[in-house]
């Protein structure tokens with residue numbers, strides 16, 4: 164049986180303001196009960212550490228996401244990391260990422276997170292244009308991005324990601340080119356560039372339905388996409404995933420683990436986890452989303468499951484293809500065969516053949532990969548396996 168590296172995701176669900184485009188599990192609370200949330204996280208972590216599926220497995224990466232994790236007291240982060248280390252142990256070069264909002268950070272907080280053991284920061288910048296930031300309803304200004312980045316460097320962070328968004332209403336290619344050039348000048352080790360999408364059930368979706376925004380058409384979206392890849396390649400950032408770019412040796416180990424179908428534990432409100440059992444079945448769970456319901460249920464039984472399921476081998480195989488095609492290196496055929504007992508094509512030949520014939524997909528060096536022609540159509544190609 165294949166045993167994958169093990170990852171831990173910790174969800175901090177609180178935000179100062181709900182951005183209108185956001186469909187993450189984030190909640191605005193005037194004064195979060197940090198002490199109670201810390202107690203719940205530690206109880207849940209101990210619960211999962213006691214499960215046979217996770218016995219004797221050290222952690223390969225940790226990602227603290229949200230919400231706005233940089234609102235949390237550094238002492239909470241330190242306590243959770245200490246508990247995780249005690250329960251599982253850490254690989255020697257473990258990657259530990261914290262998501263940070265530039266509007267919530269100060270020197271003391273950055274220093275506290277660094278001292279707690281965070282060795283990678285992921286900053287939600289989204290834009291450096293003040294008007295765009297206001298439209299996005301971000302709580303930070305462009306000046307605060309520069310200040311936060313400088314402070315992060317000054318306290319010792321040598322591995323920083325900046326999250327960016329393109330395809331905003333009325334944004335043209337020249338504006339995005341200028342933003343990208345400015346961002347490149349920061350010299351961050353990693354950049355994530357996503358196109359704005361109108362997610363269902365967000366405030367943005369409701370506003371867009373009554374008074375549509377001038378969002379880019381397909382041609383302009385494709386221009387944004389291609390320009391981003393070309394400009395970042397010139398600047399030394401390799402596209403190792405559809406929206407993620409890194410300098411040499413700096414790809415995000417944690418997110419890459421999701422695309423490689425590794426096992427992970429998720430703790431916190433709305434978090435989810437996944438493990439493969441000895442028979443090859445894939446188990447998955449998701450936690451209750453409201454922080455209050457989450458904490459209350461963890462108090463009574465150590466976990467707070469909203470839903471769980473066991474995936475059939477074929478469904479798990481489809482999921483591994485769907486997610487694995489996002490990686491530039493594609494899916495390793497030998498790994499797939501060992502994990503899912505049959506080759507990719509014996510499961511999905513009928514679904515994938517048209518894409519292979521049309522040159523959107525290629526099978527080479529025992530890997531299934533999207534071609535340059537297929538990359539912009541990742542979702543369409545990958546979802547044919549379902």
Ligand code: SF4
Nearest residue numbers: 178181182185189230
């Ligand atoms: S800061 Fe991030 S998580 Fe919070 S509401 Fe805005 S987009 Fe969502």
